[in-house]
Amino acid sequence: MTDQADQKARARRAAFARRKTAKSIEHDDAACGHLLEVLRTDVGKPVAGYMPIRTEVDPRPAMAAMARTGPVGVPVIEAADTPLRFRRWTPDSEMIDGPFGAKVPVSGSWITPAVLIVPLLAFDRSGARLGYGGGFYDRTLALLRQTAPALAVGFAFSAQEADALPTEPTDERLDMVVTEAGVIRF
Numbered sequence: 001m002t003d004q005a006d007q008k009a010r011a012r013r014a015a016f017a018r019r020k021t022a023k024s025i026e027h028d029d030a031a032c033g034h035l036l037e038v039l040r041t042d043v044g045k046p047v048a049g050y051m052p053i054r055t056e057v058d059p060r061p062a063m064a065a066m067a068r069t070g071p072v073g074v075p076v077i078e079a080a081d082t083p084l085r086f087r088r089w090t091p092d093s094e095m096i097d098g099p100f101g102a103k104v105p106v107s108g109s110w111i112t113p114a115v116l117i118v119p120l121l122a123f124d125r126s127g128a129r130l131g132y133g134g135g136f137y138d139r140t141l142a143l144l145r146q147t148a149p150a151l152a153v154g155f156a157f158s159a160q161e162a163d164a165l166p167t168e169p170t171d172e173r174l175d176m177v178v179t180e181a182g183v184i185r186f
């Protein structure tokens with residue numbers, strides 16, 4: 001393993017533990033409230049949410065609210081080492097288990113998001129993000145940003161903030177992070 005990868009693995013382990021401690025319904029609710037304040041600016045634009053796994057903060061209440069006024073999608077993995085695609089989602093969508101345990105819609109059209117609610121393990125004050133290590137969001141944001149601006153909104157508990165994270169040239173930066181404590185813009 002390279003030093004960089006080793007540092008990332010270490011930072012991941014620490015972040016998993018902090019996220020588990022921070023997980024609560026109260027924090028989920030407060031974070032969704034702040035998320036909706038941020039998304040109000042982009043009402044009607046296609047938004048990518050996600051189906052929470054493990055101890056991730058749950059964005060579904062905010063996604064359900066957004067789905068009343070515009071298209072909302074969730075990530076679908078088509079293959080390793082490829083960008084994610086986003087399939088249209090509403091609270092009534094029929095879902096099946098996708099790879100890594102996240103639910104995906106059984107059917108539906110594909111959307112190209114202008115705003116992405118991005119799950120993460122850790123973030124820092126420069127907008128760097130650490131995920132599970134698949135590189136999916138990096139590849140996806142890089143592709144989307146080739147043709148149009150894509151607003152990356154990290155969604156997390158405040159305890160997931162880390163000191164300067166190790167980064168690689170392929171890491172795509174977050175534009176902001178929303179937590180139960182409020183909004184951090186970079």
Ligand SMILES: Nc1nc2c(c(=O)[nH]1)N(C=O)[C@@H](CNc1ccc(C(=O)N[C@@H](CCC(=O)O)C(=O)O)cc1)CN2
Pocket residue numbers: 012050051052053056075076077084100102119120131132133134135136137
């Ligand atoms: N809710 C949610 N959906 C998502 C993502 C996500 O981070 N959260 N993704 C974001 O990319 C994609 C799924 N990618 C994933 C990639 C790897 C693992 C994972 O758990 N990998 C290892 C653990 C890695 C580690 O411990 O360091 C495993 O299988 O145990 C999970 C999701 C698309 N959907």
Ligand SMILES: Nc1ncnc2c1ncn2[C@@H]1O[C@H](COP(=O)(O)OP(=O)(O)OP(=O)(O)O)[C@@H](O)[C@H]1O
Pocket residue numbers: 008129130131132133134135136137138139142168170171
């Ligand atoms: N745009 C890209 N093109 C090619 N490879 C990439 C790209 N972005 C990331 N990768 C590769 O993916 C690997 C994993 O990236 P990284 O550790 O940043 O994942 P992550 O952001 O934690 O995961 P995820 O986005 O799936 O939650 C990197 O080592 C990198 O080589």
